[in-house]
Amino acid sequence: MKPTRALAAAAALAAAPAIAEDLSVVGSWSSLPLHKQFEAPFWSEKLPAASGGGINVALTTHNQMNLGVGDVFRLLGDGVYDVGMTVADYAVADAPELEGLDVPLVALSADEARAMVDAARPMVSDIFRDRFNSHVLAIAPYPPQVVFCNAEVSNLDGLKGLKVRASGRMTAKFLEALGAEGVNVSFAEVPGALQKGVVDCAVTGAGSGYNAGWWEVSTHLLAIPLGGWDSVVTAINMDKWISLSAETQELIQSQIKAEFEAPAWAAAQDALVNDIACLTGNGACPAGDARSMTLVEVSEEDFSRAREILVSEVLLEWADRAGPEWAERWNASVGKTVGVNVAVE
Numbered sequence: 001m002k003p004t005r006a007l008a009a010a011a012a013l014a015a016a017p018a019i020a021e022d023l024s025v026v027g028s029w030s031s032l033p034l035h036k037q038f039e040a041p042f043w044s045e046k047l048p049a050a051s052g053g054g055i056n057v058a059l060t061t062h063n064q065m066n067l068g069v070g071d072v073f074r075l076l077g078d079g080v081y082d083v084g085m086t087v088a089d090y091a092v093a094d095a096p097e098l099e100g101l102d103v104p105l106v107a108l109s110a111d112e113a114r115a116m117v118d119a120a121r122p123m124v125s126d127i128f129r130d131r132f133n134s135h136v137l138a139i140a141p142y143p144p145q146v147v148f149c150n151a152e153v154s155n156l157d158g159l160k161g162l163k164v165r166a167s168g169r170m171t172a173k174f175l176e177a178l179g180a181e182g183v184n185v186s187f188a189e190v191p192g193a194l195q196k197g198v199v200d201c202a203v204t205g206a207g208s209g210y211n212a213g214w215w216e217v218s219t220h221l222l223a224i225p226l227g228g229w230d231s232v233v234t235a236i237n238m239d240k241w242i243s244l245s246a247e248t249q250e251l252i253q254s255q256i257k258a259e260f261e262a263p264a265w266a267a268a269q270d271a272l273v274n275d276i277a278c279l280t281g282n283g284a285c286p287a288g289d290a291r292s293m294t295l296v297e298v299s300e301e302d303f304s305r306a307r308e309i310l311v312s313e314v315l316l317e318w319a320d321r322a323g324p325e326w327a328e329r330w331n332a333s334v335g336k337t338v339g340v341n342v343a344v345e
């Protein structure tokens with residue numbers, strides 16, 4: 001081959017795009033704002049565009065696939081799809097130590113919640129590597145998990161004796177310590193359960209409840225974050241991750257941080273204020289029609305009592321199940337950040 005032809009061929013090869021990577025992605029609840037506003041645009045538009053056509057994404061959600069929420073990360077680890085995302089609390093049956101990511105009542109603002117998540121991230125990465133054969137790409141919030149009641153409630157003590165749907169295991173343990181009965185009801189089944197009296201109250205994000213129409217079957221809104229921030233973990237199958245080039249890994253990691261994770265956290269605090277306005281009519285509702293639920297203000301006494309129960313009972317019970325190694329790691333990271341210490345025996 002003559003030099004000029006060799007140079008031309010080399011130039012053509014250099015200009016040719018790399019072999020495209022195909023990613024099958026399973027997102028979180030398709031009806032909720034996190035997916036509609038952040039997940040879907042990122043995976044369907046922003047990442048493929050940033051890759052210059054080098055990454056093709058096939059996106060669906062776990063509810064569209066009729067997956068059990070507890071199966072999302074198990075199937076991800078098995079390589080059924082490449083990327084999965086759902087609420088971390090859905091996976092705690094397989095990994096009780098993961099409950100330490102989203103402890104209720106220790107983060108009352110989006111900034112505090114993000115600091116808690118950042119502190120927990122090394123632990124979460126280890127859990128997903130060891131339990132689910134996956135690499136953590138992002139952790140994003142639903143807004144704080146508040147309490148919808150189809151019963152007259154005026155304070156935290158008003159939950160005593162009521163049947164309450166919890167958003168996670170630690171929240172259920174907290175409700176039991178408070179004197180309520182924690183009931184396991186799936187998110188989609190909550191409206192019917194509230195209407196029929198199967199539960200008196202249910203915990204979820206204010207925006208999630210607004211979008212799902214929980215205001216139609218509940219009267220009182222207790223705006224205390226009994227369910228934490230319901231952190232949603234996005235992870236990629238480890239075998240798939242290792243198969244990607246270093247450049248592709250860096251592109252995905254940098255893009256998901258800037259174009260998905262950061263915007264979701266930036267919107268979280270305003271979302272809570274707006275969602276409460278939408279549910280109660282106390283303020284303007286940018287999402288649509290405001291509803292007329294009764295807003296139950298939470299007193300400092302309620303917060304103090306709730307924190308005391310959390311530290312003296314709920315976290316101790318979690319430390320027993322997760323084991324002293326995880327409790328000590330939590331104390332040195334999340335606990336140090338939020339000013340809470342779990343006694344480790």
